[in-house]
Amino acid sequence: MKNITLLLCLILAFPYAAWGSDEHGHDEHGHDEHGHDEHGHDEHEHDVHEKQQSKDEHGHDEHDDEGVRHVEIDADIAQRIGINTAEVTSGTIExxxxxxxxxxxxPNNSANISARFSGVIKELYVTLGDTVTKGFNVAKVESNDSLQSYTIKAPIDGVIQAQYVNIGENTSDKTLMLIVNRxxxxxxxxxxxxxxxxxxxxxxxxxxxxxxxxxxxxxxxxxxxxxxxxxxxxxxxxxxxxxxxxxxxxxxxxxxxxxQVPLMVVKEAIQDIDNQQVVFIKQGERYELRPITLGHSDDRYTQVISGLALGEQYVAENSYLIKADIEKSAAAHHH
Incomplete structure (x- = not known):
């Protein structure tokens, strides 16, 4: 009976010992009475650290169920790689x-060259594929009648498309060359x-x-x-x-x-991501993915039924570069 009474007195006198604290006042989890761990960090610092680690190296939240929706590109880099923007406008679809x-x-851009007087080809100044201008010397012919030589000139600008004679041949009445202008x-x-x-x-x-x-x-x-x-x-x-x-x-x-349509964008701006038609909206140096619903289209423009507002700035040229960056970031995000 005396031993039981003594044991109760010891428990009441040393309550921390009964709950597993060490001699420095730390509990069995390494926290002291002020909530600090044995390395001097409090519980709030652990919360901040854990939240920072929940972001990946691109700054995306690892628990973002919607995936990567934007990228940021420095203005100088965007200009250098040709990322150009335009305003969402109203207009005409053909x-x-x-x-x-x-x-x-x-019809008037080809010419057959022949000799004015029948004779022998003494010189050829051009050959197949050469480019000539109007008045350029193309051949020299010695007349059969006068034995005098004369020069044949190009009647138009163009390229020697065909050559039908060689030096020493008689011109007769045939075509010597064909010049075409393309x-x-x-x-x-x-x-x-x-x-x-x-x-x-x-x-x-x-x-x-x-x-x-x-x-x-x-x-x-x-x-x-x-x-x-x-x-x-x-x-x-x-x-x-x-x-x-x-x-x-x-x-x-x-x-x-x-x-006539109230909203339209250039066709080059439209990309497909995860089976959605999207464009990329520019806000400062931030390019945000925006799903859209499309309507009529022609060779240059596509009507936008929903997803955009008049006057918004969107990537009109080289939008595929933004798509590639978002898909690369999304792949890293999922790993």
Whole structure:
């Protein structure tokens, strides 16, 4: 009985010992009576540290169920890589019909060269593929009658497309060379009877081919010269950059009507992420993914039914670079 009484007295006298505190007043979890652990950090500091660690190296919250929705790009870098923006506007969407076209030389942009007087070719100053200007010397001929030599000059600017004689040969009455100028070409579109009443001179046409696009107007409508009941629409092509060649086959979208829409963006701006059509809205140096619902579309613009507001700044050029950055960040986010 005396031993039990003594034990109770010891427990009452030393309460901390009964609950597992060490001689410095720390409990068995390493916290003292003020809530500090044995390294001097309190419980609030642990909470902040844990929250900081919940962000990945890109600053995205690892527990964000929606995934990565934006990236930040320095303004100088954006300019250097060609990320350009435009405003969401109202405007006109073209209603088009499709046709196919063949590229031909313009009628006045080719010339056959022949000799004025029959004779022998004494000199050739050009060869196949050479570029010449109007008045350039292309050959020297010695006349059979007078035995006098004279020079043949290029009648137009162009390229030597064909050469039919060599030095020492007699010119006779044959063509010596063919010069063509490809600076101006014609696209000839076949318009079938079901679309004939929709197509008119002056309508805009967008031509596609050779990874190139060209926009021009219908200059002429001509009936077919063969037995087929088609009409030929001709579009003049300024080809000084050499993007097309005679004989090229192109697709053509002919604008036959217009639709006014309250909101539209350029087609290049639209990307597909996780089966959603999106554009990227610019806010300072932040580019935010914005899902959108689309409507009518033509070769240049697409109507936006929902998801954007008039005047918002969106990435109009090189939007695929933003898409790639977001997808890269999302992949790191999930790991």
């Amino acid at each position: 209603k088009t019909i499709r046709a196919f076209a063949k590229v031909n030389l313009a 600076d101006v070409l014609w696209a000839e579109l076949n318009i079938f009877p079901m679309n004939r009443n929709k197509v008119k001179v002056g309508q805009w046409v967008t031509l596609h081919g050779n990874n190139q696009s060209y926009r021009g107007k219908i200059s002429h409508l001509l009936p077919s010269t063969d037995a087929h009941a088609v009409t030929h629409a001709r579009v003049k092509i300024n080809n000084q950059q050499g993007q097309f060649m005679p004989g090229d086959m192109l697709s053509a979208n002919i604008a036959v009507d217009e639709i």
